[in-house]
Amino acid sequence: MYEFEKIIFEVTDHVAVINLNRPEKLNMLYVPYFRDLIKTADIIDNDQSIFVAIITGGEKVFSAGDDVNEPEEMLRQKELGLFEWMRVLQTTLNRIARIKKPVIAAVAGYALGGGLELALACDFIVASENARLGLTEAKLGLLPCGGGTQRLPRLVGKPRAKEMMFCGDMLTAEESYEIGLVNHVYPEGTLMENAIALAQKICKKTSPVSNRMIKDAVNRGAEVDLDTAIYIECANAAAVGESEDKIEGMKAFAEKRAPIWPGK
Numbered sequence: 322m323y324e325f326e327k328i329i330f331e332v333t334d335h336v337a338v339i340n341l342n343r344p345e346k347l348n349m350l351y352v353p354y355f356r357d358l359i360k361t362a363d364i365i366d367n368d369q370s371i372f373v374a375i376i377t378g379g380e381k382v383f384s385a386g387d388d389v390n391e392p393e394e395m396l397r398q399k400e401l402g403l404f405e406w407m408r409v410l411q412t413t414l415n416r417i418a419r420i421k422k423p424v425i426a427a428v429a430g431y432a433l434g435g436g437l438e439l440a441l442a443c444d445f446i447v448a449s450e451n452a453r454l455g456l457t458e459a460k461l462g463l464l465p466c467g468g469g470t471q472r473l474p475r476l477v478g479k480p481r482a483k484e485m486m487f488c489g490d491m492l493t494a495e496e497s498y499e500i501g502l503v504n505h506v507y508p509e510g511t512l513m514e515n516a517i518a519l520a521q522k523i524c525k526k527t528s529p530v531s532n533r534m535i536k537d538a539v540n541r542g543a544e545v546d547l548d549t550a551i552y553i554e555c556a557n558a559a560a561v562g563e564s565e566d567k568i569e570g571m572k573a574f575a576e577k578r579a580p581i582w583p584g585k
């Protein structure tokens with residue numbers, strides 16, 4: 322059984338659920354969360370029984386952002402400088418972004434500042450109707466420092482991302498869906514059942530090896546020129562073609578049955 326400081330971590334039927342567990346502080350991010358999130362990323366990558374992961378705060382709130390009091394306290398105690406604290410946040414969210422398997426952010430209530438940046442580090446976001454999403458740091462005279470100025474424009478385009486950050490607006494779930502920030506919007510109170518159903522669909526219908534290599538091809542391909550990206554695609558496709566999942570997928574198709582993925 323895994324032990325963590327501030328999250329609840331459960332694995333059921335190949336789906337890992339990471340539940341932020343600081344409701345009294347609206348799941349604001351701070352150092353114990355960072356330690357736990359890095360630990361969960363390592364577990365998800367290394368545990369072959371996990372095919373998909375979900376990061377959530379439950380049905381009420383995802384995360385209202387960074388706990389701004391923590392870096393101020395660290396500065397007073399000279400434990401960590403402001404730049405170093407920001408790098409800890411970035412290192413944590415970069416590690417989440419580099420998990421090899423599909424990761425879904427299931428967002429209800431506030432996903433603001435660092436909370437939205439955590440969601441942006443996942444592969445895609447699903448939201449409850451009560452969700453409110455935004456990078457609101459400029460309202461406090463601050464700047465998004467967990468990758469938000471880079472990941473948000475890559476997802477919704479530079480003009481929309483700049484307007485969101487310049488105005489500090491919170492978007493509704495429906496507004497977020499309309500600009501491509503959110504993939505699905507679910508009725509309030511049904512977020513987790515729908516997120517888990519989506520994760521199970523991925524687990525059952527598609528190969529874990531294929532999904533790992535698709536994620537790698539998409540993410541690495543976005544950082545290079547088109548010719549190099551297509552070469553990465555070819556190399557990954559060749560690797561999948563040698564996998565046990567490919568053998569099982571083809572056999573299941575021929576036998577007209579659901580595949581039982583070995584994940585290798």
